Amino acid sequence: MNYSQEAIKKAYDELSKRRDSAAAVQNSRVEEIKRSYPEIYSVYEEILSTKDRLSEVILSRSGDVRGAIERIREGNLALQKRLRELLSGFGYPEDYLDRHYSCPICRDLGVKDGNRCECVTALLDKYAVEEMNRLCSIKLGSFADFDLSYYPERYQYGGSTYNPREIAENHLRYCMEYAKKFPDGCPSLFMLGHTGLGKTFLSGCVARELQQRGFSVAFDLAQNYLHEIEKEHFGRSDGDTVSVLMNADLVILDDLGSELPSNFNAAALYNIINPRLNAGKPIIVSSNLSIEGLSARYDDRIMSRLMGMFKTLRFIGEDIRQIKRRQGIFM
Numbered sequence: 143m144n145y146s147q148e149a150i151k152k153a154y155d156e157l158s159k160r161r162d163s164a165a166a167v168q169n170s171r172v173e174e175i176k177r178s179y180p181e182i183y184s185v186y187e188e189i190l191s192t193k194d195r196l197s198e199v200i201l202s203r204s205g206d207v208r209g210a211i212e213r214i215r216e217g218n219l220a221l222q223k224r225l226r227e228l229l230s231g232f233g234y235p236e237d238y239l240d241r242h243y244s245c246p247i248c249r250d251l252g253v254k255d256g257n258r259c260e261c262v263t264a265l266l267d268k269y270a271v272e273e274m275n276r277l278c279s280i281k282l283g284s285f286a287d288f289d290l291s292y293y294p295e296r297y298q299y300g301g302s303t304y305n306p307r308e309i310a311e312n313h314l315r316y317c318m319e320y321a322k323k324f325p326d327g328c329p330s331l332f333m334l335g336h337t338g339l340g341k342t343f344l345s346g347c348v349a350r351e352l353q354q355r356g357f358s359v360a361f362d363l364a365q366n367y368l369h370e371i372e373k374e375h376f377g378r379s380d381g382d383t384v385s386v387l388m389n390a391d392l393v394i395l396d397d398l399g400s401e402l403p404s405n406f407n408a409a410a411l412y413n414i415i416n417p418r419l420n421a422g423k424p425i426i427v428s429s430n431l432s433i434e435g436l437s438a439r440y441d442d443r444i445m446s447r448l449m450g451m452f453k454t455l456r457f458i459g460e461d462i463r464q465i466k467r468r469q470g471i472f473m
Contacts, residue, residue, distance in 0.1 A: 143385035145266045146273060153252075153265035160243065160250040168241040175239065182228045185221055186239055192218045267389035268358040274386055278362040280396060282350035283343050285318050292462045299458055306459035310340060313455050317344050321351035325391065330419065332448050333428040335457025338464065341428040345394050348426065352392060360387055361394035364411070364427075365401035371410045387414050392424055399431040403439050412444055419451050427452065 145153075176183040192214060199210045226236040243250045248259035293307040320328055333341040349359040367387065373379035387393050393414070401407050418425050427448065429436060437445055 143270075143382045143389075145270055149266050149269035149273060152269045153262055156265055157250050157252050157262070160245075164241050164243050164250065168239065171239055179228075179232060182225065182232065185225045185228060189218060189221045189225065192221075267386070270386045271358040271360045271390045274360060274381075274383070275362070277366070280342060280346055280361055280363070282346040282353075282361075284350065285314065285321075285347045288314050288340065288343065288347065290314070292465055293459050297459055304458045306457075309456070309458055313340075313344060313457065316455070317348050318351075321348045324348075324352055324355075324357065325424065328424050330425045330452040331427070332452035332454045333426065333457065334433070334454060335430070335459075336461065337430045338461030339457035339459050340462065341455075341457055342396050345396065345426045345428055349392070349394055357391040358389075359392045359394065360390040362396065363400065364395040364398045367395065367414070368401050368407045368410050372406060375406075375410075384410075384413060388417055388421075388423075390423075392426065393418065394426045394428075396428050398427050398429040399436060399439060408440055408444065411440070415444065415447055419447060425452075 172183070172186070175186065195214055196211065199207055199214065225239070229238050230236050245259060245261035248254040248261060250261075252259050252262040288310075290307055290311055293310040295305050295307050297304050297306045320331070331345075333345065335341060346361065349361045352359050367383060370379065370381060370383045374381050374383060395411075395414070398411075415425060415427075431439070433449070436448070440448075
């Protein structure tokens with residue numbers, strides 16, 4: 143996909159920071175060893191001088207150059223072994239004085255064998271998601287602010303009696319654990335229930351926690367994503383929303399069913415959901431519609447995936463916004 147110049151600059155700036163950080167950590171460790179363990183540092187210093195000795199032999203072009211190079215190589219290997227033994231003997235990891243890059247494949251340069259390294263692509267995808275999220279009006283909350291007191295302990299719905307507080311508490315615990323262990327074993331989630339029951343708030347809490355852990359999370363109203371995809375499809379915008387959504391670690395489609403029903407929107411929705419499910423990348427979908435209402439809008443391909451490949455969290459209770467208004471709390 144094509145990335146913006148802003149995303150590209152941010153990605154390579156981050157790589158530069160990573161290289162500087164790796165060098166700073168290594169230099170600090172070398173100084174520590176130099177002060178505290180001069181016998182280790184002397185071996186380390188001799189290893190560093192190998193390059194100069196090799197250059198001298200090669201440039202001299204006298205005598206048995208190949209043999210001299212081999213002797214230097216063998217000596218260097220013996221020194222490296224001695225260094226590892228000394229570090230280990232004093233309680234340090236054997237590679238303590240090495241420079242540790244965030245990406246050992248490209249050494250935080252972003253290029254390997256003339257090609258873009260996967261670490262750069264991951265950064266570009268992250269910043270592309272951040273750019274898209276700027277347009278979102280959904281505020282990300284904290285699990286600590288999820289107030290269970292707005293859920294009654296008894297509630298009549300559909301001829302049955304439920305305990306919405308217990309249900310909401312279970313959903314809260316589940317989402318907290320979901321955010322904690324993500325992505326290991328985390329399924330796609332389908333949050334169902336009438337408006338104002340905390341679906342958007344809880345999914346936003348998950349998004350906030352994952353972003354703080356460094357994951358890329360795309361979150362917005364489903365209708366906004368579908369509107370952007372339609373504009374791009376018909377040449378009214380040059381973005382690539384589908385690719386951004388495919389590459390994000392987690393996608394949150396809020397308020398599914400609020401968009402205008404159309405064949406294009408149904409196809410676009412399927413092209414978001416199905417590839418991510420096939421790739422094992424989770425999605426969180428929320429909707430205020432009932433299963434019957436959703437089935438009337440979407441074909442079997444979409445419904446079978448929502449009902450068969452997502453874990454369903456059903457929310458029951460009274461619209462919290464209405465409760466707050468009665469209490470004089472205006473959001």
